[in-house]
Amino acid sequence: MALPSGPTAPSSTAEAVLFELVDDYDRAYESAAEQLSLTAAQACVLGRLHERRGMGSLAEELGCDASNITQLVSRLEAVGLVTREPDPSDRRARLVKRTRRGHAVNRRFEEAFAFGRTAVSRLTDAEQQQLTFLLKKALG
Amino acid sequence: MALPSGPTAPSSTAEAVLFELVDDYDRAYESAAEQLSLTAAQACVLGRLHERRGMGSLAEELGCDASNITQLVSRLEAVGLVTREPDPSDRRARLVKRTRRGHAVNRRFEEAFAFGRTAVSRLTDAEQQQLTFLLKKALG
DNA sequence: TATTGTTATACTCTATAACTATA
DNA sequence: TATAGTTATAGAGTATAACAATA
Numbered sequence: 001m002a003l004p005s006g007p008t009a010p011s012s013t014a015e016a017v018l019f020e021l022v023d024d025y026d027r028a029y030e031s032a033a034e035q036l037s038l039t040a041a042q043a044c045v046l047g048r049l050h051e052r053r054g055m056g057s058l059a060e061e062l063g064c065d066a067s068n069i070t071q072l073v074s075r076l077e078a079v080g081l082v083t084r085e086p087d088p089s090d091r092r093a094r095l096v097k098r099t100r101r102g103h104a105v106n107r108r109f110e111e112a113f114a115f116g117r118t119a120v121s122r123l124t125d126a127e128q129q130q131l132t133f134l135l136k137k138a139l140g
Numbered sequence: 141m142a143l144p145s146g147p148t149a150p151s152s153t154a155e156a157v158l159f160e161l162v163d164d165y166d167r168a169y170e171s172a173a174e175q176l177s178l179t180a181a182q183a184c185v186l187g188r189l190h191e192r193r194g195m196g197s198l199a200e201e202l203g204c205d206a207s208n209i210t211q212l213v214s215r216l217e218a219v220g221l222v223t224r225e226p227d228p229s230d231r232r233a234r235l236v237k238r239t240r241r242g243h244a245v246n247r248r249f250e251e252a253f254a255f256g257r258t259a260v261s262r263l264t265d266a267e268q269q270q271l272t273f274l275l276k277k278a279l280g
Numbered sequence: 281t282a283t284t285g286t287t288a289t290a291c292t293c294t295a296t297a298a299c300t301a302t303a
Numbered sequence: 304t305a306t307a308g309t310t311a312t313a314g315a316g317t318a319t320a321a322c323a324a325t326a
Contacts, residue, residue: 015256116155119278135157138259232284
């Protein structure tokens, strides 16, 4: 199930279109990950490794438990997409970073996950600015 | 991890705001379900039972395997939120429907999941119409 | 023979609790 | 004593394959 789907909403309100957007977005994310033999969670972690960083920092950003990150990073390491190295400044800590293949796979994932790009590209520049404004306001 | 998160996007573009929206939406959905001791998938199934319907129909709508629906419905049945009854017109099939408690819990879920309502309510009527137009266009 | 749904199985995500090593 | 990360474990989502009952 690619969902979280929302409650059954009337078909043409802003709320309903919002739901459709989220649903499509989530499915596209899952699908792009699958094309690269990744799960959504793995693609997500890989995408956050722009620079070398600690496990705790990842857990905090992703809002999940540290033990979860341990497992996800272990899987990514097992398939050669990331490495863990000791943190010279704190011997308890470990720094995760992408391997060369990890970089390549992440790049291909970003290409495959075209949902946001494609959606935005259907709008004119002025419309994109409007949309940004409206969504920011809606998010409070 | 409440995510699917998107690739690291520039901070203020339409694409970035889109990502933020999806992320917030998904987390809010998860959180609302949790308040009712449901998982997101369970809340999702429960929400699709406006009327009595077959397992296969659910699987198709949710885009997942039938065996998955079997398990989810079994859990909901085990906690008394849905029942399965034989389909009089096809003895292979079974019809799922909410119990009274299932209705009540679903109603409380929809109240708890205020994300879409709240977001839309921050916009004027004209802005809501604009947003609907822009999102529909962006979705193609 | 095809279809509806279930069961068995396996993999992944996720959290909690207990643990190790270090600060 | 507190913190970074791991391990063990358990519950849940998900799919595949094999199966039963019915069409």
